[in-house]
Amino acid sequence: MTVGLFIPCYVNQFYPNAAIATLQLLQKVGVKVVYPPRQTCCGQPMANSGFEHLTQECNNLFLENFAEFDYIVAPSASCVLHVKDHLHSDEEPAKAERVRAKTYELVEFLTDVLKIDKLAARFPHKVGIHQSCHGLRGLHLAQMSELNAAPFSKPVRLLNMVDGLELVTLERPDECCGFGGTFCVAEEAVSVKMGKDRVSDHVRHGAEYITSVDLSCLMHMEGILQRSKSAVKAVHIAEILNATR
Amino acid sequence: MEKAEKDHAALAEEFIKDEERVDWHDGALWWIRQKRDMAAKNIPEWEALREAASQIKNNVLSNLHDYLLEFEANVTKNGIKVHWAADAEEHNAIVYSILKEKGIEQMVKSKSMLTEECHLNEYLIERGIDVINSDLGEYIQQLDNEPPSHIVLPCIHKRKEEIGEIFHEHLGTEKGVSDPTTLTRFARRHLRNVFVTRRAALTGVNFAVAETGEYVVCTNEGNADMGAHLSEVQISSMGIEKIIPQKKHLGIFLRLLARSATGQPITIYSSHFKKPRKGQEMHLILVDMGRSRQLGRPDFRDSLKCIRCGSCMNTCPVYRKSGGLSYHNTVAGPIGAILAPNLDMRKHADLPFASTLCGSCSNVCPVKINIHEQLYKWRQVIVQEGYAANTKVLGIKAMAWTLSSPTSYSTIGKAGRWVLNNIPFAVNNKFNPWYKQRDMPDSPKESFGEWYAKHGKDEVK
Numbered sequence: 001m002t003v004g005l006f007i008p009c010y011v012n013q014f015y016p017n018a019a020i021a022t023l024q025l026l027q028k029v030g031v032k033v034v035y036p037p038r039q040t041c042c043g044q045p046m047a048n049s050g051f052e053h054l055t056q057e058c059n060n061l062f063l064e065n066f067a068e069f070d071y072i073v074a075p076s077a078s079c080v081l082h083v084k085d086h087l088h089s090d091e092e093p094a095k096a097e098r099v100r101a102k103t104y105e106l107v108e109f110l111t112d113v114l115k116i117d118k119l120a121a122r123f124p125h126k127v128g129i130h131q132s133c134h135g136l137r138g139l140h141l142a143q144m145s146e147l148n149a150a151p152f153s154k155p156v157r158l159l160n161m162v163d164g165l166e167l168v169t170l171e172r173p174d175e176c177c178g179f180g181g182t183f184c185v186a187e188e189a190v191s192v193k194m195g196k197d198r199v200s201d202h203v204r205h206g207a208e209y210i211t212s213v214d215l216s217c218l219m220h221m222e223g224i225l226q227r228s229k230s231a232v233k234a235v236h237i238a239e240i241l242n243a244t245r
Numbered sequence: 246m247e248k249a250e251k252d253h254a255a256l257a258e259e260f261i262k263d264e265e266r267v268d269w270h271d272g273a274l275w276w277i278r279q280k281r282d283m284a285a286k287n288i289p290e291w292e293a294l295r296e297a298a299s300q301i302k303n304n305v306l307s308n309l310h311d312y313l314l315e316f317e318a319n320v321t322k323n324g325i326k327v328h329w330a331a332d333a334e335e336h337n338a339i340v341y342s343i344l345k346e347k348g349i350e351q352m353v354k355s356k357s358m359l360t361e362e363c364h365l366n367e368y369l370i371e372r373g374i375d376v377i378n379s380d381l382g383e384y385i386q387q388l389d390n391e392p393p394s395h396i397v398l399p400c401i402h403k404r405k406e407e408i409g410e411i412f413h414e415h416l417g418t419e420k421g422v423s424d425p426t427t428l429t430r431f432a433r434r435h436l437r438n439v440f441v442t443r444r445a446a447l448t449g450v451n452f453a454v455a456e457t458g459e460y461v462v463c464t465n466e467g468n469a470d471m472g473a474h475l476s477e478v479q480i481s482s483m484g485i486e487k488i489i490p491q492k493k494h495l496g497i498f499l500r501l502l503a504r505s506a507t508g509q510p511i512t513i514y515s516s517h518f519k520k521p522r523k524g525q526e527m528h529l530i531l532v533d534m535g536r537s538r539q540l541g542r543p544d545f546r547d548s549l550k551c552i553r554c555g556s557c558m559n560t561c562p563v564y565r566k567s568g569g570l571s572y573h574n575t576v577a578g579p580i581g582a583i584l585a586p587n588l589d590m591r592k593h594a595d596l597p598f599a600s601t602l603c604g605s606c607s608n609v610c611p612v613k614i615n616i617h618e619q620l621y622k623w624r625q626v627i628v629q630e631g632y633a634a635n636t637k638v639l640g641i642k643a644m645a646w647t648l649s650s651p652t653s654y655s656t657i658g659k660a661g662r663w664v665l666n667n668i669p670f671a672v673n674n675k676f677n678p679w680y681k682q683r684d685m686p687d688s689p690k691e692s693f694g695e696w697y698a699k700h701g702k703d704e705v706k
Contacts, residue, residue: 009648012693013658014686019693023701035697041648048602048621050628051641057649137604145282146560146608148291172275176562180601185678187599189258192682193267193566194601223683 002032004069006103008079008215009041015215018236022075022106025242029114033073036065044082048181052086059087059096067095071113072103075238077135077213080105085138105139106238107213111154117161123243124164128207129155130198130221131174132214141213145174155213158241165240168205175201179220195224203232210234252595257567260402270402271565277398278559280508281609288500298497299613302550305488306540312455312488313531319458323520325527333363336532340365340447340480341372343528347478349374349445355462355469356380357449358396358553359482359532361575362588365447377439379468381432388415394569396576397506397555402568436468446472448518450483450529451552452498456491459519460529463502463512470516480528481518485536486549498552501611505554539587544622548583550612557606557616563599572596579606583619586627594632597623655694662688 003026007019026033042062043055062083066072074080083103089096110116135141135155142153159165178184178194185191199221202210208231212218215236222234261267285291305312317327330336336359344352352369354360354376366376366387378387382399386392389411393399400408409423418431448469453460460481462469473479489498503509521527540546558564558578569577574585574593582600585593597620606616627633647657679685 007693009654009658013662014689016689016691016693016696020696023697035694035701037694037698038651040651040654043645043648046641046645046648048624049637049641050598050624050633051645052625053629054642054645057645061649061651133601133603133605137608144605144608146285146605148286148288174605176601176603176605178562178566178601180603183598183601187254187257187563188678188681189254189261190563190566190599191601193261193264194562195683197268197271197566219686220683222686223679226684227682 001070002034003109004066004072005033005035006039006042006066006072006074006079006083007035008074008076010219011076011215014219015236018075018215018238021236021238021242022073025106025110025238026073028120028242029110029116031114034069039065042079042082043086044079045181047082047086055086059089062087063089063092063095063099066103067099070102071109072099073106073109074103075106075213075236076215077105077107077132077139077141078216080108081134081138105135105141105213107135107141107154107158108139110158110241116158119158119161119241121161121241121243122163122245123240125208126166126168126206127159127209127211127240128168128170128202128205129159130177130202130210130212130217131155132212132217133174133176135213136174142174155237159211159237162240162243168202168207170201170205172201177217177221179217181216184220191220192224195220199224199230199232203230207232209240211237211240213237251573253567253571253573253599254595256571256573257563257599260568260571261566266402266404267566267568269404270568271562273401274559274565277507278556278609281505281556281559282508284504284508284510288504294497294501295611295613298501298552298611299550301489301494301497302612303547305490306486306546306549309485309488309540312490313485316453316455316458316488317531319455320529321458323458325458325521325529328528328530330530330532330534332532332534333365336360336363336482336530336534337365337368339528339530340482341369341374343478343480344369344374344445347444347526349478351375351377351443352445352447353377353379353439353443353472353476354447355449355464355472356383356399357447357482358393358575359449359484359534360447361392362534363482363532365482377436377443379436379439379466379472380464381429381466381468384432384436385411388412392570392575394577395555395558396553402570440471440475443472444476445478445480446476447480447482448473450481450487451502452489452495453483453487454490454492454495455488457519459492459517460487461495461499462516462518463499463514464516465507465509465513467514470514473516473518476525478526478528479518479521480530482530482532485531485533486540486551502552502554505556505609505611535588539584542587544626545583545587545619547614548580548587548616548619550614551580551584552612554611556609556611560605560609561600562603562605563601567599572599579616579620580614583614583616583623586623590627590630591632594627597621597627655692658692662692
């Protein structure tokens with residue numbers, strides 16, 4: 001099995017450590033991983049702003065980079081959801097459909113494809129899990145608090161395999177952090193207020209780290225944490241699952 | 246088409262300046278969301294009920310023409326006069342002509358978002374007709390000359406002290422009294438007098454049963470009943486999408502409505518109106534007002550399934566933090582943001598963007614409207630129709646160009662990190678909305694791509 005590693009544009013530029021952790025984690029569990037160097041972006045920033053019609057070149061580039069792999073895995077629920085919902089090609093619709101079906105978010109891939117049931121990871125800290133909306137309500141990585149349905153959580157299941165890690169309980173388990181793509185600057189006041197309230201839930205409940213399957217949410221909350229000189233850190237779930245300290 | 250003076254972002258920013266109010270507003274609505282969750286989770290068949298309601302409404306929308314004619318025939322048979330109104334102007338003119346013919350100059354009105362949409366009160370007041378809203382929240386908003394900020398909880402954005410002040414100013418209560426029970430009792434005494442003296446009452450309609458020609462009005466205060474039962478002329482206004490096929494379907498909707506709205510098992514009053522009392526006249530106005538246009542938009546027609554429970558507002562974090570009035574539309578929140586562009590795309594071009602697309606709205610919706618997917622689709626329509634700001638168009642085009650080519654992307658990415666590393670003030674300033682209240686991410690020495698080119702071949706143990 002060869003996995004094409006899809007590292008979203010802003011993760012590549014700002015969070016290389018999360019990308020490295022993803023690569024190493026996949027290698028540790030025995031997967032052959034290749035990173036196609038000519039990749040850029042899934043096109044979501046344009047599409048969510050109402051410009052889906054400008055994303056065809058991103059789509060074509062994505063297909064060119066990833067069509068050959070058995071699976072495509074990314075440490076970002078939001079970008080994966082965009083690919084699964086919107087990647088298309090007028091010239092090669094069947095190819096686009098195949099790529100959509102074999103694209104996975106990292107936690108989903110470890111859980112549903114590799115069926116991981118143990119990890120050699122250690123992270124002796126109190127951790128709050130931030131449910132990214134696209135991971136939760138888009139990819140159904142965990143049960144959604146609004147529904148009358150049986151609870152489950154793929155990220156929590158994996159985090160429970162990490163030695164020394166203690167999850168904190170939040171008041172609002174799956175409230176949006178307010179990042180929302182271009183919303184974070186277009187609706188700056190609302191975005192920041194949402195972020196402050198989300199961060200405060202974690203801080204009040206004793207989290208030392210806030211983790212998530214999405215770095216976009218974490219980048220937003222990290223910006224708020226750092227501005228308030230908080231000691232609480234934001235860390236991508238791959239970095240915890242790959243940690244051995 | 247008019248353009249709103251201030252968009253959602255600007256109005257929300259004003260609301261957020263009073264952070265204590267925002268926290269309290271957010272907390273009050275979150276508490277209602279929690280009550281809704283408890284009510285929903287107490288019913289094992291909750292998700293099946295939502296599915297059934299969604300399917301019934303699908304059927305209604307697909308056969309609306311036939312159901313409306315069936316309903317009209319049965320209503321008429323029951324002795325109620327039916328009127329059809331294409332828009333607000335026609336609706337308001339019908340109400341006025343009914344009152345004028347009877348020589349009535351005062352009317353009491355229970356909650357009806359449709360008449361708010363039609364600006365009926367202003368229309369009638371200009372023509373010398375006095376209208377009083379009898380729903381307590383709407384009454385408070387009317388006294389304060391403000392539209393409702395929430396369809397179920399019209400004055401949820403107001404503190405009890407502010408309501409005490411409004412009562413003192415308009416109704417002469419003692420200054421400084423803000424106890425809700427005291428104020429409610431005072432309003433009740435005042436409204437009782439209104440009910441007794443008004444010859445005409447207008448109500449909204451929650452559900453209209455095609456099979457029987459009756460309609461159901463749901464309230465917690467009994468104010469619709471009080472007005473209707475004492476009136477000589479009863480007028481009811483309904484959007485044409487309020488139809489349900491048969492009486493047996495009512496149970497599904499009544500079980501969903503109050504649980505979704507407030508977490509109550511059922512509204513205190515679910516009143517069936519079918520035929521006039523002896524000596525009473527009843528009029529029913531069926532209003533289109535953009536609904537058939539929306540029905541013709543395949544991507545957005547499902548918005549007409551809405552039963553106006555307000556649960557999408559209570560769960561929406563953007564709504565909770567920004568307040569209903571920031572949506573500058575009668576129906577605020579996520580559902581308002583998918584209904585409003587149909588009414589006036591230029592004026593409401595900002596609303597589909599006033600969302601993080603978190604999707605919680607679609608999950609609480611009792612009739613399973615895919616609200617967040619429709620928000621995404623409206624964004625595409627609004628841009629295609631040319632209602633996006635020019636600066637945004639240029640920015641997004643530049644972004645699309647950068648990201649469409651690996652070379653331009655890696656050059657610009659490198660330049661971006663170089664700028665962040667070496668001249669942080671270039672981005673860390675007040676002209677960058679990110680930096681206003683958030684730090685920029687630390688800028689790493691090298692991108693993952695650059696790291697991988699050097700180390701990608703190393704095996705990890």
